Amino acid sequence: MSSQDLVTIKPENRPTDLLQEVENLKFQGYRFVQICCTRVPEGFELTYSFDKNYELKNLRFTLADGEGITSITSLYLPAFVCENEIHDLFGVPINHIAKGVDFGGKFFRLAEKTPWHDLPKGGAH
Template sequence: FHDEGFRLVQICCSREGEGFELTYSFDKNLVMSHLRIPANQNTPVPSISRIYLASFVYENEIADLFGIPFAGIAVDYKGTFIRTSVPHPFGTPQIEVVKRRPDETGGKA
């Protein structure tokens, strides 16, 4: 994309089945092109920050929020770019079952 004159518009991460999908959006002459790749929390995704420096912002954000590792980020915050109360809040959901006694519901169903 870079060699053809495209500029990076955004990188988005979304859940896809048991894993994730990264969408890279590029623009050239007001025409958008998208590249979608599967990702998971166990396999590092090659960084594009050596080609598109601004991508380090998206890559650090995705690493911090989703837990998806990137290999070779030009500016790597190593998990401190976005501070959250829990690690990787948008990553693989952790389900916690809480059992309550009937009297704890205040009589409501």
């Protein structure tokens, strides 16, 4: 079972704080697992997950609607899949994605732009 280690990054310290934390993890030998984006009333909640020896470490912070975040592809290149997906589906601006893997909104072919950007309307089917 994965350990539920969640480190929340304080709102006043991103984006440089995010890169600092990720750099520490990289030099400790952590492997990148995924980035998850959830639409919450305050904006977008991003969770970055890293793994070492089957123990998960998660970084979490919340972005306001329209606020951007710096990409971690400079440290972990494979993050481009998750970052492009979040950009295409949720419309979260992600800055400085590494050259060659910045698809400019064209990674995910969709009929409607940023379909998951708005708050979900609750209710059953």
